[in-house]
Amino acid sequence: MAVYTDINEVDLKAFLAEYHTGSLLSFKGIAEGVENSNFLLHTTEGALILTLYEKRVDKGDLPFFLGLMHHLADRGLNCPLPLPRRDGALLGELSGRPAALISFLEGMWLRKPEPVHCAAVGKALADMHLKSEGFALKRANALSVAGWQELWAKSQDRADEVQAGLGEEIDGELAFLSQNWPQDLTSGVIHADLFPDNVFFIGNTLSGLIDFYFACNDFLAYDLAICLNAWCFEKDGSYNITKGKAMIEGYLGTRALSAQEIAALPLLCRGSALRFFLTRLYDWLMTPAGALVVKKDPLEYLRKLRFHQAVATAADYGLQA
Known part of the structure; x- marks a missing residue:
């Protein structure tokens, strides 16, 4: 908001x-x-x-x-x-x-979510995926690979103002993801922006989900990857595998992941990190002076992207065999 x-x-x-x-x-x-x-x-x-x-x-x-x-x-x-x-x-x-x-939805969003909250978010996300079945309207994800390329084209010339060497690094990552992005995973309606400020709690009880203005049709597991990025990293940039395990188990308690979705999870997390890096970079560079808006640091998601580049399997996120 x-x-x-x-x-x-x-x-x-x-x-x-x-x-x-x-x-x-x-x-x-x-x-x-x-x-x-x-x-x-x-x-x-x-x-x-x-x-x-x-x-x-x-x-x-x-x-x-x-x-x-x-x-x-x-x-x-x-x-x-x-x-x-x-x-x-x-x-x-x-x-x-x-x-x-x-x-108006009662509740408040959490500044310091714990594993119990991550588990509730995973369950609510899977519940949303199931309950969105049968929704007649369709909307393609404008912020998938083609959208990333368009965003990057608008920011590329100024990227090194944010960090030296950024242009070359993102060029390489976009090329990799464009060549390797999955094509055949289970799809449906996804929230696509389920960050902590879009989930309300009353105490430890999840009271609702808000802000569906990025919702679209895409891979369901990509939505889980977005949530792992948004909820399971600490302020120092480290991945909290306890939170990740809780979120994944919360999700699996309502909807199973296929073997193909599990295998693709590191790539989906990598793409999710790039997507939010690029939108944050664009906003960081282009938001007009005087707008009453909180600009978010794009480098936070660059650090997450680099973490995912080193991940071998979904077990590194807390998924149990």
Whole structure:
């Protein structure tokens, strides 16, 4: 979540008049994240999240994102729900941006997750993969290999500003992954961005998943690789195999991994690390001055990428034989 576009009280009240939300009491921007502009609203009917979809989000993808949340919630997954306007539409417009009101989900995200939390995330991820089955809409992953190449082309000339020699290193990694990326693993709807700030807990109990705006169709095991990268590394850059084991076992308790998925896990983790390195690098270099957004260090994911380059098998992530 982030804020790129400002709103004012007059326009916001006019926007809310199209919903059954009660009267506006207060609102404030949410600075965390990098993709859309988000605000926490308090109304006489309760708390809500307002999302303004920025230019990097294709308006044509919004029915997929919003429909997926309804599909998952209907099947018992705890996630926010887009609220309909008085005319039944899920989208409106505010400050020149497509905008939606989303139900507020109780809980908070964890700054220091422990193995018990990683196990819960693994279970919830597998549950989401199963409950997304039957969702009619499709969306290709715009941030797979071809998308990485496009992102790199936009940042390549300035990459050595971040670290000397980076251009040559990433050129080689992209070439390797382009040649070796899997083609035939089990696919379905993935979250694709299940970082700690997109998972809410109440105590040690997982209360829900949020922020489905990178969701797409791709390899299910790739989603697990994203979570291993996001949850199982420590601040010093070391991989915590206890957390990894807990997450993988949590996942396997709900959905089995095939032998092909297990064999591909090191490569999927490597690709996941490169994907987030490239988006962070682009944002680090291109985010405009003054935007209320937290820029994230791309070098964190470069270090993770280098770790995965040395991994031999999925056992190095905590997968038991």
